[in-house]
Amino acid sequence: MSINLINLSKAKHTFFASLALALLSGACFAEGAVQWGYEGKVGPSNWGSLEKEFATCKVGQMQAPIDIPSKSATAVTAPITTKYKASAGEIINNGHTIQVALADGGSAMLGGVDYKILQLHFHTPAEEKIDGKGFPINAHLVHKSADGKLAVIGVLFNEGSENKSLKEVFANMPAKEGKVALKSNFDATSILPSSLAYYSYSGSLTTPPCSEGVSFYILKAPIELSKDQLNAFKKVFKMNARPLQPLNGRKITQGS
Ligand SMILES: [Zn+2]
Known part of the structure; x- marks a missing residue:
């Protein structure tokens, strides 16, 4: 998974912690912490597709x-x-x-x-x-x-x-x-x-x-x-x- 620079600019403490871990371990970062919001690609019309657990949104x-x-x-x-x-x-x-x-x-x-x-x-x-x-x-x-x-x-x-x-x-x-x-x-x-x-x-x-x-x-x-x-x-x-x-x-x- 690539690291999203837009998300980086909205970074949070937990995000940095996950990122640091991901970089250290080479793992897919921030598992279970799907970014969602109210605009654009992560906005409401796409919530249902962001992650399997969000399917009910759709x-x-x-x-x-x-x-x-x-x-x-x-x-x-x-x-x-x-x-x-x-x-x-x-x-x-x-x-x-x-x-x-x-x-x-x-x-x-x-x-x-x-x-x-x-x-x-x-x-x-x-x-x-x-x-x-x-x-x-x-x-x-x-x-x-x-x-x-x-x-x-x-x-x-x-x-x-x-x-x-x-x-x-x-x-x-x-x-x-x-x-x-x-x-x-x-x-x-x-x-x-x-x-x-x-x-x-x-x-x-x-x-x-x-x-x-x-x-x-x-x-x-x-x-x-x-x-x-x-x-x-x-x-x-x-x-x-x-x-x-x-x-x-x-x-x-x-x-x-
Ligand atoms: Zn409410």
Whole structure:
């Protein structure tokens, strides 16, 4: 395998370590660390071909994100209830987004199942749309149930007032791959709108390997962040949203 100079220019610590190892051993470098991104040859339209494990990105029929057709959301499902709590955590730049990883952030009841919150992260522009309407940025709150199922609460943002709950996170995002500890504990409740009314659909990870079986709960009510906060994120990630995926007859439900 040849060494890609474009990748080299975006190098990361782990990448250099792999490269050094590869050069020393003469081995095919960075095995298992496939480079993917949001543009060009490694962009979303090619994710499914980059590596065997990413095939679902191409052949999956229940992929995320989607443009939610609100009128088709007729079935009503249980309201979301949360038992989040302030938790220690880390602000991580993983090369694809800024993630706030929570040590012990509590849980949410989603569709009658208790899910523990693991982390939240951001996409710009927002990945989901509602009736074709887009938003400048969204947060995905990622949860896992005791039996290993994933559920994501999506929070949409409009540009407006400064988001005080995200002040520390957005002021301390690592510009390069890496992480810093949160100085103040973070409570996921603080970035929820007052109404937890939602649209729900069954989707996938929106990043490789695009695994399916992920339940999405997209909150109807957007919240706000300031233009400065949005620009601070865009300085680190200009664009990190997967394009919309076909609905393929999936049913949308909603709850209040
Ligand atoms: Zn996401």
